[in-house]
């Protein structure tokens with residue numbers, strides 16, 4: 306399996322272009338696959354797992370769409386062009402992005418007193434600062450009429466004691482969804498969020514997945530991808546600035 310980025314998406318054939326961050330795994334991977342089935346060409350972003358990203362890109366191609374993989378550490382953005390500059394190079398032909406999904410994220414659990422300032426900063430950099438910096442470039446990078454979906458967590462409004470920095474970073478992300486939606490309304494770009502409950506991805510340990518599955522409250526990545534797709538689709542053209550809680554039978558505040 307290759308460990309270098311695949312060639313950029315070639316020029317336009319009229320298909321919409323989607324970019325999914327954190328698409329090498331879990332919810333981002335399921336979303337990239339769902340977008341391909343929906344007729345999008347997809348830029349599969351990843352950081353440390355090129356094989357995972359390439360597997361997803363192969364699935365996109367198997368669905369008859371174009372795919373390019375793209376590596377970027379979202380923990381180290383200094384300016385919006387650090388994201389949009391290399392992204393433009395992944396999409397030839399001046400094709401604007403129609404759908405942007407911000408799924409990359411990290412969690413870390415522990416008693417609040419045990420987190421180092423480096424840990425706290427890393428969680429915020431990836432989960433909240435990067436989406437803010439990426440959002441700054443949306444007016445130029447996303448097509449008029451396009452849409453953005455950020456993947457939050459139910460922990461934003463129901464903070465978890467064992468994940469205080471993560472919960473706080475997701476609350477910041479949900480605030481961004483509201484302000485960016487207002488900011489981008491004039492350009493007819495919608496910004497929404499999905500806040501999943503527990504989902505069966507590497508973010509949950511196998512033991513925890515077993516426990517949650519037994520209680521009937523463990524979602525699959527595809528359950529969330531379907532909500533993301535709905536928020537990107539014309540069916541929700543009159544919806545912006547909202548965060549949908551997607552937690553199966555467990556109702557969340």
Ligand SMILES: NC(=O)c1ccc[n+]([C@@H]2O[C@H](COP(=O)([O-])OP(=O)(O)OC[C@H]3O[C@@H](n4cnc5c(N)ncnc54)[C@H](OP(=O)(O)O)[C@@H]3O)[C@@H](O)[C@H]2O)c1
Pocket residue numbers: 326327328329330331332333350351352353354355357377378379380407408409410411412431456457458459500501502503504505506507508509
């Ligand atoms: N799973 C859950 O129970 C759950 C619940 C609520 C919300 N969420 C949210 O859902 C989103 C997706 O999580 P997941 O469950 O699908 O987890 P996952 O399977 O662990 O995927 C995380 C993704 O984020 C990418 N990523 C991590 N650090 C990065 C960095 N520094 N720069 C760029 N990309 C980075 C990873 O890329 P590489 O692997 O290539 O490094 C991976 O593709 C996250 O925002 C998470 O907070 C998850």
